[in-house]
Amino acid sequence: MGLTLGLSTALSGLLTSQKGLDVISQNVVNVNTKGYVRKVMTPESVTVNGMGAGVQTGKIIRSVDEGLLQDIRRQTSTQGMLDTLNQYYPRVMDLFGQVGDNNSISHQMQTLQSSFQSLAAQINTPAMQTAVMQTCLDTANQLDQMSESLQSLRLEADRGLQTVIGLANEQIANIFDLNQKIVRASAIGSEVGDLEDKRDNALTELAKYMDIQYFPRGDNSVGVYTKSGKTLVDKGAAELTHVATTITDAWMTKAGGNFNSITVSTDDLLRDITGDFTSGEMRALIDLRDKIVPNLQAQIDELAAKMKDVVNQVHNRGTTYPTTRSTMSGTRQFMDPNNPDINAGIPAALVADPQTIWLSGDDDVTIAIFDPNGTEVASTTLKTIMASNAYNDAAGNATALDISDTPATPGVKLTDVAAKIQNWMQAQTYQNSTLSSASASFATGKFELNTGHSSLSLAFRDQVSSVKGSNAEDATINFDADGDGTADQSVDGFSNFFGLNDLFTKTVPNSISDSNILHQDFTLSTTRTIRLLDPSGQIGNAISIPTGSNLAAMAAAINKQTQTNESSTLSTAAVTMTSDATITIYDSYGTITGFPITIDSATTDNLNDIAAEINNVGGSVQAKVVQTGPNAFKLRVWDSRGTPLTMSVEAGAIGSSNLGTYLGMQQANLIQATVVPDGSGYRLRIRQTDDQELFVAADQDNATPPTSFITEMGLRASSSRSAGNLSVRTDIQGSPSLISRGAMKYNADLQQYALSEGDNTTTMAIANAMAAKSQMASAGNIYAGSYNFVEYAAASISVVSTNASHAKDQLAYQKTLSTALNNQHTSFSGVNLDEEVANMINFQQAYSASAKVISTLQQMLDTLVNIIQ
Incomplete structure (x- = not known):
């Protein structure tokens, strides 16, 4: 028994050493294998009935520090x-x-500023005018490319x-x-x-x-x-x-x-x-x-938007003399519910309260016509013609209108402003002929004027009072987006307000409004009410936002109250059915009380009749006809509770089709309100989803001065998309002489206004305005403050450079730290050839010793067998 046990014990040592050598060989051959962890085999003794019986292979352990x-x-x-x-x-x-x-x-901004200074020194040089136009275009293109x-x-x-x-x-x-x-x-x-x-x-x-x-x-x-x-x-x-x-x-x-x-x-x-x-x-x-990237985009958008506004404000004060400018087309889009060209064929008013404007305090606007020599042909002021019975309003009535801020409910309709200016121009004479072809209108929702004579120029001059020749200063134009008698926006400069003489243009509508950058915990100080409108009119309901609402709650309230159901865009308001139709309207609880209703084919001949039948139900469902342009009509249905509706239209034969197919009613979300991050905070963003002009109207409180949702939130047309959609006015690109250089000035001796060929007033004013500091809003990583455009552009570059340098430094530190950690890991878990060779020698010696024991025991067994034989 002793020899057998000894032989077994020695054999176990042999096998264990063999396994140890196998583990070592795996370590050695994988010394350069990425991710390989050194394995260690620890032998374990074997006991039988408390007595040693050899050795066995222990667990093969990976040399790993899990914490590391x-x-x-x-x-x-x-x-x-x-x-x-x-x-x-x-x-x-x-x-x-x-x-x-x-x-x-920043260099491009400096180049633009310098180009206006150079033009001021050579005001009537065509090459310099072209150079300025090209520099403006280059600036717009660079911002667009960025x-x-x-x-x-x-x-x-x-x-x-x-x-x-x-x-x-x-x-x-x-x-x-x-x-x-x-x-x-x-x-x-x-x-x-x-x-x-x-x-x-x-x-x-x-x-x-x-x-x-x-x-x-x-x-x-x-x-x-x-x-x-x-x-x-x-x-x-x-x-x-x-x-x-x-x-x-x-x-x-x-x-x-x-x-x-x-x-x-x-x-x-x-x-x-x-x-x-x-x-x-x-x-x-x-x-x-x-x-x-969005933060950087916000910065260049703010730069582009502010530059456009500042340059355009000054450019709108100027004139192009000696180049004649007999026509002016505004760049700002408005609703125009009273335009007969737009609303022809609709027997009912689409919008009860049209948009209005009025002047602040004693401000007034001189309107003047000049001949090719720069001599005044006629002049008046906006307040004068508005208050005169001699010039009819848009309805053709000889009505005196007050465009000042003194009435209890101030405001004059835009169409009345256009009609009175047109009638005044048509009453003037030049070369013994009246300017009967003169026109002023909002035919496309933008203010368009024409003197009616290609040799006559039209110009505007804001001044501090109605007195002829009083000091020039931008008039404050108050704009009421929904005609409720409260100003929703104030803009300096009459021509600037309408964009009649803009140099830079934005090639997309102002379909987005943004708040200031606000803290994520911002809440509304008091209950506020707003209304949202596009060129078709008000969208959905007036929106009441409770005290204490955070940004997310504001967005939710806006989205809820602006849900509508819209028909397809129809080319006519007329509807001719040969059989009755049935309209059923549902909310999430089922059919709304009062529905279904029958639309009588015998008494229905237009969309307004259908809207009237829906409104006659008398519940929460509202309907109206809206129009977005010539031959573009829609039926709009919504719920005064802000509840989503589903509308079913059955029967009502229209030729081979039916009323339901003809209308194509669909749920619509024309307004999307979201909370978006910007820089160190968040903005409330309101967007017209069809990319139409967005108007925000708000009720004012009784504070002094009055405040509203607009003022508390800092809500305004978003600068977003400004950099990517900035351009130079198309006619200026074709004729750089249309860049404003001089300005209308008063000659006290002649008691007339005049234009001067060598006048560089406006050109120098633009250069000075670009060099002067403007109040910039917070955008991206640049906080609100006063900057000139070169400084702001340089600050944007500095933000990029600082952030890039910081990221580079962090990476360098991180690589150093990672190297140190990997070295520790390699030291603990990696294969050390010297150590493995030493262990190999140990196992080799153990293997040899076990083999020697077996050899010796074999001899002893042989001797024992021979004795027995």
Whole structure:
């Protein structure tokens, strides 16, 4: 028994040493394998009945410090984020340039300012006029190219996000697959070290894309989760989903729903988890798309919008003499409910309260006509002709109107302003003929004027009073968007208000209104009421927003109260049915009381008849006919409760079709209110979804001075899209001599106004205005303050440079930290050849000794056998 036990013991030593050498050989050959962790085999003694019976192979242990691995993965996520940011920042810096670069936006602003100064010195030189026009166009084009490039970067980041999510899904699937193999191998006692190495590599790779947390389980598998606890790997492999958008624009935001969500398949509700990622390449791409680039876009939009406003305000004061300008076309869009060309064929008024304007205090506006020599042909003031019975209003009545701010309910309809100016011009004579062809109207919703004679120029001069020759100063124009007698906006300059002599234009409507940048905890100080309108009239209901409402609650209230049902755009208001129709309207509870109703074919001949039948029900359902242009009619239906409606129209034969098909009623959300991030806070954004001009009207309180939702929120036409849609007025591009250079001036000796050929008043004023500091609103990472345009452009460049430098410094630090952590990991988990050789010698010696024991025992057994024989 002793010899047999000895032989067995020696054999166990032989096998154990062999296994040790096998482990060492695996370590040695994988010394340069990325992610390989050194394995250690520790022999264990074997006892039988308390007596030693040899040695056996112990558990093969991976040399891993799990705490250190977790640190490495956290740093891997951070470095992945910084690596991605540093791939994009150099491209952004190339767009903005350095302050001293000739191609930077700040240099372009300086060039534009200098071009006006040069024109002032050579005011009537065609080459200089062309040079200024081209510089204006170059400035607009550079801003447009910057905007386009920034949006391309956002689009690229969103597509990159989709790609990275695909890579993350591969690693998630890989981790789950390795989990399965490890669990199966562990169950049958097989070695799993190499599989665990591969799983660790997959976890580290996943950490590069996104920040994760993971936990080991008793069966040797690991559960993997997002930082917020969303499951990525458990009993199955989750799949992250994100579909990149195909188009982006400056106004588009993730908060506004313009970029798709990131969802995970383990969430049955498929909730958006975009905000769950705080590090990794995914976080960098999200920040680029939703924060970094939009902030830069907001800055150049603010620059473009303010430059346009400041230059246009001064340019509108000027004249083009000696170039004749007999026609003027405004750039600002208005509602025009009283225009017979627009509303022909509708027997009922579409909008009860048209838009109005009035002047503040003693302000007045001189209107003058000049001959080719710059001599006054006729002049008057706006207050004078409005108050005169000699000039008819838009209805053809000889009515005296007060355009001052003294009436209890101030305001004169825009169409009356146009009609009286037109009648005054037509009453003037030139070369013994009346200007009967003169015109002024809002035929397209924009103010258009024509002297009726190609040799006569029209000009405006704002002044401090109605006295002829009184000091020139911009008149304050108060604008009432809904005709309720309260000003919703005040603009300096009569011509500037209408955009009659703009130099820069915006090629898209003002369909978006933004609040100031507000803190996320901002709440409304008191209950406020607003109304939203587009060129068709008011959309939905008046919106009452309660005291204490936060930004999200405001947006929700606006969206609720502006829901409508719209028909298709119809070419005529007439409706001819040969049989009766039935209209049924439902809300979420079912058919609304009073419906269905019958539309009698015998008494219905237009859309207003249908609207009247709906309104006659007398409940919460409202209906009206709206018109957006010539031969463009719609039936609009909504609920005064702000409840979504469904409208069913049956029968009502119209030729081979029916009324339901003809109307094509659909639920519509013409207004979208969202809360969007900008810089250090958030804006309330209200958008007309059909990209039509948006008007915001608000009730005022009794404070002194009165305040409203508009003033408390700082609500105004958004500067968004300004950089990407800035241009020079088309006729100026074709004829640079239409750039304003001089101004209407009063000759006290002649007691007349005159235009002078050598006058550079307006050109110098534009140059000075560009050099002067303007009050800029907060945008992106630049806070509100006074800047001239060169300074603001330089500040934008500085923001880019600072952020890029900071990201670069962070990456350098992160690389140093990652190197240190990896060195620690390598020191602990990596293969040391010297150590492995030493261990190999030990196992080799043990193997030799065991073999010698076996050899000796074999001899002893042989001797014993021979004795017995």
